[in-house]
Amino acid sequence: MARPAAARVGSRSPATDQRKKLIGATERLLGSQGLGCVTTRDIARAAKVAEGALYHHFHDKAELILSVVLHQLGDFPGVLQSLPLQVGQNTVEKNLGRVLESAFAFHHRMAPLVCSLFADQELLGRVRSMMHERSMGPARTTSVIAAYLRAEQQLGRVTPAAVPETVADLMLAVSFNTALRDHFFQGGSGGEAKAHRQLREAVRALVVGLGPKNEGKRAREKR
Amino acid sequence: MARPAAARVGSRSPATDQRKKLIGATERLLGSQGLGCVTTRDIARAAKVAEGALYHHFHDKAELILSVVLHQLGDFPGVLQSLPLQVGQNTVEKNLGRVLESAFAFHHRMAPLVCSLFADQELLGRVRSMMHERSMGPARTTSVIAAYLRAEQQLGRVTPAAVPETVADLMLAVSFNTALRDHFFQGGSGGEAKAHRQLREAVRALVVGLGPKNEGKRAREKR
Amino acid sequence: MARPAAARVGSRSPATDQRKKLIGATERLLGSQGLGCVTTRDIARAAKVAEGALYHHFHDKAELILSVVLHQLGDFPGVLQSLPLQVGQNTVEKNLGRVLESAFAFHHRMAPLVCSLFADQELLGRVRSMMHERSMGPARTTSVIAAYLRAEQQLGRVTPAAVPETVADLMLAVSFNTALRDHFFQGGSGGEAKAHRQLREAVRALVVGLGPKNEGKRAREKR
Amino acid sequence: MARPAAARVGSRSPATDQRKKLIGATERLLGSQGLGCVTTRDIARAAKVAEGALYHHFHDKAELILSVVLHQLGDFPGVLQSLPLQVGQNTVEKNLGRVLESAFAFHHRMAPLVCSLFADQELLGRVRSMMHERSMGPARTTSVIAAYLRAEQQLGRVTPAAVPETVADLMLAVSFNTALRDHFFQGGSGGEAKAHRQLREAVRALVVGLGPKNEGKRAREKR
DNA sequence: AATGAATGAGCTTTCATTCAT
DNA sequence: GATGAATGAAAGCTCATTCAT
Numbered sequence: 001m002a003r004p005a006a007a008r009v010g011s012r013s014p015a016t017d018q019r020k021k022l023i024g025a026t027e028r029l030l031g032s033q034g035l036g037c038v039t040t041r042d043i044a045r046a047a048k049v050a051e052g053a054l055y056h057h058f059h060d061k062a063e064l065i066l067s068v069v070l071h072q073l074g075d076f077p078g079v080l081q082s083l084p085l086q087v088g089q090n091t092v093e094k095n096l097g098r099v100l101e102s103a104f105a106f107h108h109r110m111a112p113l114v115c116s117l118f119a120d121q122e123l124l125g126r127v128r129s130m131m132h133e134r135s136m137g138p139a140r141t142t143s144v145i146a147a148y149l150r151a152e153q154q155l156g157r158v159t160p161a162a163v164p165e166t167v168a169d170l171m172l173a174v175s176f177n178t179a180l181r182d183h184f185f186q187g188g189s190g191g192e193a194k195a196h197r198q199l200r201e202a203v204r205a206l207v208v209g210l211g212p213k214n215e216g217k218r219a220r221e222k223r
Numbered sequence: 224m225a226r227p228a229a230a231r232v233g234s235r236s237p238a239t240d241q242r243k244k245l246i247g248a249t250e251r252l253l254g255s256q257g258l259g260c261v262t263t264r265d266i267a268r269a270a271k272v273a274e275g276a277l278y279h280h281f282h283d284k285a286e287l288i289l290s291v292v293l294h295q296l297g298d299f300p301g302v303l304q305s306l307p308l309q310v311g312q313n314t315v316e317k318n319l320g321r322v323l324e325s326a327f328a329f330h331h332r333m334a335p336l337v338c339s340l341f342a343d344q345e346l347l348g349r350v351r352s353m354m355h356e357r358s359m360g361p362a363r364t365t366s367v368i369a370a371y372l373r374a375e376q377q378l379g380r381v382t383p384a385a386v387p388e389t390v391a392d393l394m395l396a397v398s399f400n401t402a403l404r405d406h407f408f409q410g411g412s413g414g415e416a417k418a419h420r421q422l423r424e425a426v427r428a429l430v431v432g433l434g435p436k437n438e439g440k441r442a443r444e445k446r
Numbered sequence: 447m448a449r450p451a452a453a454r455v456g457s458r459s460p461a462t463d464q465r466k467k468l469i470g471a472t473e474r475l476l477g478s479q480g481l482g483c484v485t486t487r488d489i490a491r492a493a494k495v496a497e498g499a500l501y502h503h504f505h506d507k508a509e510l511i512l513s514v515v516l517h518q519l520g521d522f523p524g525v526l527q528s529l530p531l532q533v534g535q536n537t538v539e540k541n542l543g544r545v546l547e548s549a550f551a552f553h554h555r556m557a558p559l560v561c562s563l564f565a566d567q568e569l570l571g572r573v574r575s576m577m578h579e580r581s582m583g584p585a586r587t588t589s590v591i592a593a594y595l596r597a598e599q600q601l602g603r604v605t606p607a608a609v610p611e612t613v614a615d616l617m618l619a620v621s622f623n624t625a626l627r628d629h630f631f632q633g634g635s636g637g638e639a640k641a642h643r644q645l646r647e648a649v650r651a652l653v654v655g656l657g658p659k660n661e662g663k664r665a666r667e668k669r
Numbered sequence: 670m671a672r673p674a675a676a677r678v679g680s681r682s683p684a685t686d687q688r689k690k691l692i693g694a695t696e697r698l699l700g701s702q703g704l705g706c707v708t709t710r711d712i713a714r715a716a717k718v719a720e721g722a723l724y725h726h727f728h729d730k731a732e733l734i735l736s737v738v739l740h741q742l743g744d745f746p747g748v749l750q751s752l753p754l755q756v757g758q759n760t761v762e763k764n765l766g767r768v769l770e771s772a773f774a775f776h777h778r779m780a781p782l783v784c785s786l787f788a789d790q791e792l793l794g795r796v797r798s799m800m801h802e803r804s805m806g807p808a809r810t811t812s813v814i815a816a817y818l819r820a821e822q823q824l825g826r827v828t829p830a831a832v833p834e835t836v837a838d839l840m841l842a843v844s845f846n847t848a849l850r851d852h853f854f855q856g857g858s859g860g861e862a863k864a865h866r867q868l869r870e871a872v873r874a875l876v877v878g879l880g881p882k883n884e885g886k887r888a889r890e891k892r
Numbered sequence: 893a894a895t896g897a898a899t900g901a902g903c904t905t906t907c908a909t910t911c912a913t
Numbered sequence: 914g915a916t917g918a919a920t921g922a923a924a925g926c927t928c929a930t931t932c933a934t
Contacts, residue, residue, distance in 0.1 A: 036342035119259035119342030209432020565705035565788030655878020
């Protein structure tokens with residue numbers, strides 16, 4: 001029980017350790033149980049930590065949940081960062097498709113938790129203000145994609161008639177929705193394959209548009 | 224047994240009355256408190272009904288919630304029934320814009336409750352199977368819109384390169400997402416105006432597509 | 447619903463009818479469910495009577511139970527009445543054995559309900575005073591058997607050293623106990639046969655006594 | 670973890686303390702209120718313990734009751750262990766009388782609770798299987814007494830015509846019944862004296878038997 | 893008289909939080 | 914800091930009883 005000092009060398013302080021264990025355990029439990037059914041006892045047991053320890057690291061349960069939300073929202077895939085580098089490379093469709101795949105992975109992971117928040121308006125409010133303070137939210141993602149699209153407009157690879165923000169929004173919407181639908185109807189296990197096909201088709205639909213005359217050439221030239 | 228006719232005039236059967244009051248009160252409370260925080264006591268008080276009455280009309284709390292979900296989900300498809308009549312009328316963009324407005328109203332109303340369900344996987348499961356039994360779900364809406372698009376393809380007002388289901392999905396995704404975002408970030412009070420503008424732009428983006436060469440004529444001819 | 451007058455001719459008044467149905471239904475339910483789990487709703491349903499009707503015939507649930515207890519205690523087997531006629535007939539052992547069989551049937555039927563009363567001291571109190579008022583109770587049975595034994599003592603078929611009341615008590619005790627044990631350990635379904643054998647042996651034990659010298663003759667002569 | 674030794678001196682572990690307090694309080698309440706009327710709130714209050722504490726020590730209310738039953742049933746057999754030592758000592762009648770006194774104390778204490786169980790068949794079922802698992806039950810007591818009787822038969826102090834098991838059953842039956850009758854008719858307060866006299870007489874009745882010829886000698890020789 | 897929808901006090905149980913060790 | 918037994922408010926639900934019809 002009295003851990004030899006040496007054992008600590010090279011490892012984080014136990015305090016930080018517990019914090020991480022708690023956040024990790026909560027994330028794991030939320031993957032299978034729904035925010036409303038995860039108790040502090042469950043969390044403590046899953047984290048192999050005493051129930052009281054939770055209150056050394058977080059003011060209350062809500063703050064722990066908040067931290068988990070933050071943790072989940074924080075790890076948005078790095079693929080976005082490489083997007084500016086893709087300008088002019090490959091095809092626009094392919095680049096957008098790749099972004100969408102990353103976005104989907106992210107959305108699929110965090111959708112249940114984010115939605116769960118609606119069950120507790122107070123908690124939702126706290127998340128809201130926390131995100132406001134740190135200016136987090138989908139706006140960042142949107143603007144990265146929009147910036148990419150604008151750059152492609154400069155190169156003439158995207159029509160100037162397109163509104164970059166709107167297109168970016170559409171893409172993220174379809175990604176989030178596909179993820180949510182999967183959780184709602186298949187319990188989150190509805191083969192990635194199907195989802196990815198849907199996303200590719202969504203990008204195609206955006207690229208193609210509905211206009212009556214643009215059937216021929218373009219539809220095939222960039223596949 | 225032979226209740227005087229006069230006693231019934233102007234009043235529904237009291238049984239049905241209480242049922243409706245309970246569903247109504249629950250809907251109202253869910254608008255402000257989040258599924259996880261609405262207690263049977265709150266509901267009974269808001270409905271001006273004894274707590275026990277809840278259990279005359281519903282087997283348990285979950286069944287009441289289920290009825291509310293059903294009530295909320297139930298009244299949307301009706302709006303869509305006029306869509307087939309629009310084929311060939313006005314412009315495609317205008318017709319889709321109108322559909323999207325109805326969809327948005329619907330999504331905005333029910334998003335918090337539907338999302339709340341993720342906090343309670345058991346309840347979610349019951350909703351899932353209820354929707355399965357009655358073959359409800361977004362697929363219905365999608366296919367109505369897709370059918371419309373196919374009809375317009377026949378008339379040459381929509382490019383045959385578009386995949387109707389995918390386009391319909393994109394539209395509904397953006398509607399739901401706009402609604403959800405409004406609740407998440409503005410607490411559900413974020414001016415309809417802004418949302419409607421976003422939806423109109425989304426339809427435009429779909430109509431326009433991204434292709435580099437279709438800037439000129441079409442972009443303006445159907446405004 | 448408006449029953450023709452003729453239909454009532456020759457039948458008891460409906461009021462009495464309902465009373466009987468309620469008592470009967472309660473008896474039936476108590477046979478399978480235990481006093482604490484029988485609700486007024488169960489009773490009304492089983493009696494095919496409205497829940498409210500119960501309160502037309504009984505002041506409250508306890509009074510209904512009281513009536514059931516009374517009804518059960520009331521039908522003690524007629525065999526006891528014929529016991530005085532058996533004096534000097536057959537063998538003492540046989541006569542006592544026959545009485546014990548009747549007593550056992552009675553005890554087996556009423557034991558669960560009587561014991562249930564201990565779960566509600568107030569109800570038990572009401573039963574107690576009701577029985578006191580009507581001077582019911584096992585004392586009556588005991589004295590009938592004791593009277594029989596005394597008569598046999600006069601005839602020299604029972605030793606004057608036996609105390610009739612005590613012997614009667616012993617017999618009734620073993621009957622009640624056998625019944626109770628059956629309910630406790632076999633759920634009330636433990637073959638009558640086994641119980642009857644035990645009772646016959648109990649009578650034999652009483653007849654034989656333990657005295658060290660009375661092994662031979664008598665033990666066999668009255669079999 | 671390293672609790673100072675002094676802190677433990679003179680006090681049991683608090684956990685065990687609460688457990689005992691709960692069982693004790695429940696026993697006390699059952700003495701005056703009847704199983705069906707003892708609520709968890711009552712118990713917690715009587716034990717001077719928070720209501721939630723009950724669920725740290727017992728899975729549910731039934732398990733607490735089970736523990737109480739076990740506690741009551743548990744401490745009887747010990748009294749009987751001295752019986753084998755009495756073989757050949759004193760008189761058979763006296764030895765049996767002494768056993769019966771212990772049995773009666775035991776029966777008088779536990780009768781109301783055991784009977785209460787008939788009000789809740791589910792609980793009764795759990796007690797049944799618990800007793801089955803631990804092979805408890807009156808059979809044990811019976812066989813101890815029967816063994817004693819058999820030993821006395823070897824010594825010629827008990828007639829070989831007696832069936833030891835049956836005699837033992839008779840004795841226990843009369844003990845239990847006297848106890849139950851006392852609770853039923855006098856509310857458990859009917860002088861011990863009277864009960865003891867009845868028991869002594871019951872033993873006498875067994876020893877004497879009913880046989881017509883064994884009046885003289887034996888009846889007096891062992892008083 | 894008869895009905896059964898409505899009542900609401902009260903039950904068992906859960907769980908976020910505290911605090912002596 | 915760390916522990917986990919203890920707390921007690923509050924939840925969902927039951928059921929004897931009432932009363933308008």
